[in-house]
Amino acid sequence: MTNNKSNLLQKKIIELIDSSNQKKITFADYMNLCLYDSEYGYYNSENILIGKNGDFYTSTSLSSDFGELLAIQLEEFWRVMDKPTPFHLVEVGAGEGNLTINILNYLKTHYPDFFQSIEYIIIEKSEILAEKQKQIIKKSFNKSVISKWYKWEDIENNSLQGCIFSNELIDAFPVHLVEFNQGILQEVYLTNNEGNLTEVLGNLSTIEIEDFFKTLNINFSQDIYPEKYRTEVNIQALNWLKTVTKKLKKGYVLTIDYGYQGDKYYHPQRFQGTLKCYYQHRHHNNPYVNIGCQDITSHINFTALETYGERYGLSNIAYTPQALFLMNLGLGDRISELSSGKIPIGEIIERRNQLHSLINPEGLGNFGILLQGKNLNKEQKNYSLKGFKY
Ligand SMILES: C[S@@+](CC[C@H](N)C(=O)[O-])C[C@H]1O[C@@H](n2cnc3c(N)ncnc32)[C@H](O)[C@@H]1O
Numbered sequence: 001m002t003n004n005k006s007n008l009l010q011k012k013i014i015e016l017i018d019s020s021n022q023k024k025i026t027f028a029d030y031m032n033l034c035l036y037d038s039e040y041g042y043y044n045s046e047n048i049l050i051g052k053n054g055d056f057y058t059s060t061s062l063s064s065d066f067g068e069l070l071a072i073q074l075e076e077f078w079r080v081m082d083k084p085t086p087f088h089l090v091e092v093g094a095g096e097g098n099l100t101i102n103i104l105n106y107l108k109t110h111y112p113d114f115f116q117s118i119e120y121i122i123i124e125k126s127e128i129l130a131e132k133q134k135q136i137i138k139k140s141f142n143k144s145v146i147s148k149w150y151k152w153e154d155i156e157n158n159s160l161q162g163c164i165f166s167n168e169l170i171d172a173f174p175v176h177l178v179e180f181n182q183g184i185l186q187e188v189y190l191t192n193n194e195g196n197l198t199e200v201l202g203n204l205s206t207i208e209i210e211d212f213f214k215t216l217n218i219n220f221s222q223d224i225y226p227e228k229y230r231t232e233v234n235i236q237a238l239n240w241l242k243t244v245t246k247k248l249k250k251g252y253v254l255t256i257d258y259g260y261q262g263d264k265y266y267h268p269q270r271f272q273g274t275l276k277c278y279y280q281h282r283h284h285n286n287p288y289v290n291i292g293c294q295d296i297t298s299h300i301n302f303t304a305l306e307t308y309g310e311r312y313g314l315s316n317i318a319y320t321p322q323a324l325f326l327m328n329l330g331l332g333d334r335i336s337e338l339s340s341g342k343i344p345i346g347e348i349i350e351r352r353n354q355l356h357s358l359i360n361p362e363g364l365g366n367f368g369i370l371l372q373g374k375n376l377n378k379e380q381k382n383y384s385l386k387g388f389k390y
Contacts, residue, residue, distance in 0.1 A: 009033065009040035009292040010197065017192045024189040026205045028235070030197075031174035031287065031296050036125060040292040043126040043172075050096050055295055056278040058168050059256075059322070059364050060099040063354040067102025069329040070165075073387040074103065075111045077163050077252050080383050081376075086119040086146070088162035088251070092244075093169035094122045097133040100147075101140055108144070120147040121160075158249040165254040170305075171297040173240070175232035176209055177273070180220040182227070185213070197288055208235050215307055216262045224268045231266060231273040232298045238308045245312040250375040253314060255305060256322065258367050262303030274299035302368050314372040317381055318388040323365030325387045326358055 013033055017025055035042045048054045051061035059066040078087050094100050100122065107115040124130040130149050137147050177188035179201055186201040187209070204210060212233055213219070220229060244253055259265070265274070276283050279294035287296050306316045335355050338348055359365035371388065373381055 005040050006291040014192045024191045027177040027188045028174040030190050044128050064102040067099045068106040069326050071103045071106040072329050075114045076386055078114050080380050084161050085117040087117045088119050088160045090121045090164040092123045092166040094124055094133050097136040122149050152243050155247050157246045160248050161250045163252040164244050167256045170237045170300045171257050173236040175234045175298050180229040209233050218266045226271050229271045242312050245314050248374045253372040255370045257300045259300035259302050265301045302370050309372050314374050317371040317373050319370050320388050322367040323359035325369045328387050328389050
């Protein structure tokens with residue numbers, strides 16, 4: 001089944017290459033087809049992708065804790081903004097719908113006033129996942145919460161007030177692959193070599209890549225960079241941020257993902273970039289196998305989001321590691337509860353593993369949480385928010 005799907009997608013990609021003017025496509029186009037092709041793309045599959053029975057875990061698939069603690073922070077945003085109604089909670093890339101359910105369940109029980117004010121909007125690229133999300137939310141909440149699925153183009157500019165948030169969204173955007181060779185920065189393309197996908201190097205496909213490195217002050221012609229230095233550029237992340245800024249009238253943008261600050265991302269020692277593939281809980285570096293049946297991701301560049309965010313009209317409010325964020329919001333109390341005698345002994349180990357995974361410095365705990373804002377007043381920006389205290 002997997003092989004059949006992979007072969008069909010590879011055939012489709014090769015046909016696209018053959019019919020293109022230059023007989024080649026960028027790696028970003030290739031990755032987009034692997035992940036989001038409407039027939040065979042990874043995220044357009046009926047299979048479970050995320051969690052124990054999928055290919056990888058996210059914080060939201062481990063337990064309800066992540067969503068519940070995040071809900072506490074979302075409620076504080078609402079209060080800091082003087083409790084507007086409606087308050088838009090806009091989740092982008094909701095996957096299997098776990099985070100949505102966990103946030104809404106918690107708010108319904110613990111913060112009923114806030115719950116009443118929420119308009120929950122999901123922006124989801126995969127039609128199959130959007131359908132799954134609709135089913136699961138309908139089953140859990142029926143009509144007790146307003147939930148809507150939109151494309152960005154259906155939302156008017158400057159119309160959202162609230163918080164636009166995402167978990168592991170930007171790492172799933174297709175990236176341009178670039179390589180530095182003999183003093184020039186080139187881009188990786190794919191061609192059809194007698195039925196096989198083959199990499200070739202060519203000129204940069206868009207001026208935005210050059211602009212990106214200039215903006216971040218990254219200069220590969222310094223001696224410290226080795227020959228054949230290869231890395232990625234996530235131009236879609238910048239376009240996404242521009243759209244988000246345009247649609248937001250007032251409020252917060254909360255981005256949770258794994259990544260680095262700019263200079264660390266493009267460190268000379270990271271000469272093969274950060275591209276990774278996930279298949280049945282194993283990871284490797286080959287994006288040309290299991291085509292359409294494996295996830296392909298790259299780390300995100302938080303400095304780029306901060307720098308371009310400011311350019312587009314967002315202010316940078318805070319950045320913190322996930323472990324600290326969750327501890328500030330009460331994860332420590334949940335760990336202490338394990339020894340309170342209230343939890344059945346048989347559940348303690350599993351529960352402890354779930355909680356520890358969320359703050360593991362070698363894993364999810366090291367994720368970054370970036371908070372940006374638009375049209376917030378001085379007090380709202382400087383407010384000492386629970387999750388971001390040091
Ligand atoms: C790695 S999954 C993360 C899912 C979920 N947030 C979680 O934490 O489990 C990435 C999600 O983002 C969605 N996605 C990717 N690109 C998107 C885009 N441009 N707009 C909206 N959703 C997108 C994918 O379809 C998928 O639902």
